[in-house]
Amino acid sequence: xxxxxxxxxxxxxxxxxxxxxxxxxxxxxxxxxxxxxxxxxxxxxxxxxxxxxxxxxxxxxxxxxxxxxxxxxxxxxxxxxxxxxxxxxxxxxxxxxxxxxxxxxxxxxxxxxxxxxxxxxxxxxxxxxxxxxxxxxxxxxxxxxxxxxxxxxxxxxxxxxxxxxxxxxxxxxxxxxxxxxxxxxxxxxxxxxxxxxxxxxxxxxxxxxxxxxxxxxxxxxxxxxxxxxxxxxxxxxxxxxxxxxxxxxxxxxxxxxxxxxxxxxxxxxxxxxxxxxxxxxxxxxxxxxxxxxxxxxxxxxxxxxxxxxxxxxxxxxxxxxxxxxxxxxxxxxxxxxxxxxxxxxxxxxxxxxxxxxxxxxxxxxxxxxxxxxxxxxxxxxxxxxxxxxxxxxxxxxxxxxxxxxxxxxxxxxxxxxxxxxxxxxxxxxxxxxxxxxxxxxxxxxxxxxxxxxxxxxxxxxxxxxxxxxxxxxxxxxxxxxxxxxxxx
Numbered sequence: 417x418x419x420x421x422x423x424x425x426x427x428x429x430x431x432x433x434x435x436x437x438x439x440x441x442x443x444x445x446x447x448x449x450x451x452x453x454x455x456x457x458x459x460x461x462x463x464x465x466x467x468x469x470x471x472x473x474x475x476x477x478x479x480x481x482x483x484x485x486x487x488x489x490x491x492x493x494x495x496x497x498x499x500x501x502x503x504x505x506x507x508x509x510x511x512x513x514x515x516x517x518x519x520x521x522x523x524x525x526x527x528x529x530x531x532x533x534x535x536x537x538x539x540x541x542x543x544x545x546x547x548x549x550x551x552x553x554x555x556x557x558x559x560x561x562x563x564x565x566x567x568x569x570x571x572x573x574x575x576x577x578x579x580x581x582x583x584x585x586x587x588x589x590x591x592x593x594x595x596x597x598x599x600x601x602x603x604x605x606x607x608x609x610x611x612x613x614x615x616x617x618x619x620x621x622x623x624x625x626x627x628x629x630x631x632x633x634x635x636x637x638x639x640x641x642x643x644x645x646x647x648x649x650x651x652x653x654x655x656x657x658x659x660x661x662x663x664x665x666x667x668x669x670x671x672x673x674x675x676x677x678x679x680x681x682x683x684x685x686x687x688x689x690x691x692x693x694x695x696x697x698x699x700x701x702x703x704x705x706x707x708x709x710x711x712x713x714x715x716x717x718x719x720x721x722x723x724x725x726x727x728x729x730x731x732x733x734x735x736x737x738x739x740x741x742x743x744x745x746x747x748x749x750x751x752x753x754x755x756x757x758x759x760x761x762x763x764x765x766x767x768x769x770x771x772x773x774x775x776x777x778x779x780x781x782x783x784x785x786x787x788x789x790x791x792x793x794x795x796x797x798x799x800x801x802x803x804x805x806x807x808x809x810x811x812x813x814x815x816x817x818x819x820x821x822x823x824x825x826x827x828x829x830x831x832x833x834x835x836x837x838x839x840x841x842x843x844x845x846x847x848x849x850x851x852x853x854x855x856x857x858x859x860x861x862x863x864x865x866x867x868x869x870x871x872x873x874x875x876x877x878x879x880x881x882x883x884x885x886x887x888x889x890x891x892x893x894x895x896x897x898x899x900x901x902x903x904x
Contacts, residue, residue, distance in 0.1 A: 468495045493620075503627040505597035505760065506606050508836075509556040509750055510829070511635035513548050515696075515869035516742045520545040522698035523739035529695075529702045530735075541739050551823035555603040555832075556743075560754045561815045565722035566791040566808050568757045568783070597629060597760055603822055607832070614839045628840055628857045629763055631753040635746040638863030638897055646830055660833050664901060667841045674841055675902045677775040681895035685772075686781045689752070690891035691745035692717065692809050694737055697873040702738070713877060720807045721814045730814065745892060747816035748809060749862050752780045756815065757787070767858035767902050775900055780862065802889045809891065841903050859901040864894055 466474075468491065475485055475496070485496040520541055528536050548554075600606055613619045634641060642661040668676045679685035695702075695713045705713075714734055721730050737744050751757055758780045769775050792804040824832070840857045871892070878890040 468492075471495065497621065498624040499595070501598050501621060501624045502595055503593070503597040503629065503760075504609070504625060505599045505629045505755065505763070506609070506631070507558065507599070507601045507750075507753070508603065508606065508630070508632045509558055509635075510553060510632065510641075511556065511743070511746070511867075512553050512637045512641075513551060513823070514636060515867075516554065517545070517548060518698045518870055519739055519742045520548070522702075526701040527703055529738050536739070548823055550825075552826045553824045553829045555822045555824060556818050557602045557604075557820035557822075558747075558750055559601060559817045559819050560751065560756045561723050561725060561817060562756065563723045563811050563815055565811050566787060568759060568787050592761065593627075593764060594761065597627075597755075599755065602820065603832075606836075610835060610839055625855045627764075627767070627855055629760075629767065630836070630840060630857070630859045631763075632859065632861045632863075633749050633753060634861070634863035635743065635749070636864055636867030636869060638865050640865075641829070641863070644826060644830060660830070660837070663834060663837055664899070667837065667901065671841065671903070673904045675770045675900075675904075677769060677772050677900040677902075678898070679772065679775055679779065680897045682897070685776050686779060686896060686898060687785060688893045688895045689748070689781055689784060690809060691748045691894050692806065692813065693745040693871055693876045693892055694734065695873075695876045696745070696869065696871040697876055698870055700873065717810050720803075720810050722807055722811045723814050725814075733814065733817075741818050743818065744813055745894075746867055747813045747818075749864070749894070749896070750816045751812040752784050753860065753862060754816075757812070758783055763858075763860070766860060766900060767856060768904075769900060769902060770904075775898070779898055779900075780860075781896060781898070806889060806891075837901070841901065857901075857903040859899075861897075861899040861901075863897050863899075865897065867894065868892060 471485070471492070472495065474480070475482065482496045482500050486493040486500065523536075523541055524538075524545060600609065613621045613625070616622065643659050645658050664676055667674050681688045694717060718731055718734055723730065725733075733741075755763070762778075762783065765778065766775075769778075788800070788805060788808060792801040792808065793799075794801060837859065840859060875890065875892075
């Protein structure tokens with residue numbers, strides 16, 4: 417056993433190699449560090465070659481990051497890459513530029529929120545405003561911070577809120593997969609995966625992918641996006657579908673292994689969810705607001721955020737919403753789909769659904785309400801702790817960070833979504849298309865028709881609470897539509 421731990425330390429030292437960036441780099445990889453001379457612990461040198469099974473045990477016992485092991489050589493890559501890339505979980509966040517343009521115009525015309533103790537890079541907002549004039553949408557790269565104020569429901573411990581497949585027997589749940597998906601939240605990296613792996617017949621990486629889970633959040637104008645006519649964007653279109661909605665219908669028609677399930681708050685199939693705006697009014701000179709207004713808009717929310725971030729970081733993030741980050745209430749929808757709340761286990765269960773009744777009974781919105789009830793519903797008093805509920809909302813919104821944004825035209829958005837749906841569901845777009853899917857896939861879309869980019873000032877002033885004694889809560893109702901596309 418002592419020698420095994422010595423090998424663990426040795427393996428960590430040899431794994432410090434430059435990271436491979438592209439599939440084609442693997443073909444020319446000539447590194448063979450396994451045959452390197454090592455000490456036999458008696459002062460002499462031997463050439464020791466271990467079977468891959470032993471290296472797997474070394475990596476497991478030594479808790480070595482598998483991403484370090486795959487860059488040693490091709491043998492290591494083929495052994496450890498399936499453990500990393502077996503399941504991909506991709507997240508796309510998309511919004512029309514309506515709110516951002518309102519935000520930037522208000523800042524450039526009327527000035528900042530407060531003129532005290534805050535530096536504003538006004539020129540960068542001016543540049544962004546000029547650039548955005550040529551675009552219609554933006555894609556947001558995001559990250560999710562931790563919080564320990566509330567926990568998502570563990571389906572193994574809470575029988576009443578199991579959130580499982582309504583038609584699956586409990587004994588059949590024993591076959592569930594528990595490996596950790598490889599998570600990607602950057603549009604650039606997702607497009608790289610599509611182009612260089614999924615669309616590449618010679619890709620080595622493609623062989624290791626067995627499952628793809630995709631989550632898409634649309635902050636506003638969902639119906640308009642889904643029904644946007646391709647022929648109105650470009651002349652001479654040869655696609656067999658006019659819109660993303662028609663593409664989804666075509667996927668269902670062409671592939672009997674595909675199920676498309678749609679539920680909507682408008683049809684009472686899923687509940688609306690509440691969000692807490694900070695200040696989504698852009699029609700006034702903000703720095704002239706009274707100090708009392710500023711207290712309402714900032715510190716009541718600040719004092720209720722329970723993320724693991726430092727207090728100064730939380731305060732900085734709130735003051736950066738206007739004008740830099742723009743979005744706040746919208747970020748709750750991103751958190752509801754994230755693995756921090758909606759676990760990989762629950763997301764995988766969605767990928768097995770084939771019937772609308774299953775989707776109505778188990779989805780991220782319903783899971784959010786189960787989480788609220790489990791954490792903060794007083795069963796003796798038969799009422800919800802409103803102060804705690806508010807803290808849940810602002811904490812969830814504050815966990816989501818925008819790390820990058822990319823502007824796109826309507827045509828570019830259409831092409832990106834068309835490319836994504838076509839490749840992941842493997843619908844044949846031409847007679848010469850020989851694509852053959854070797855993995856399961858599941859696309860979950862949460863969209864809002866009316867994300868209410870602008871609200872009355874009075875509403876945003878009242879959409880926060882000072883303490884636990886509140887008897888009334890003013891929050892914004894958002895009405896989601898969900899689409900689940902499963903390829904079994």
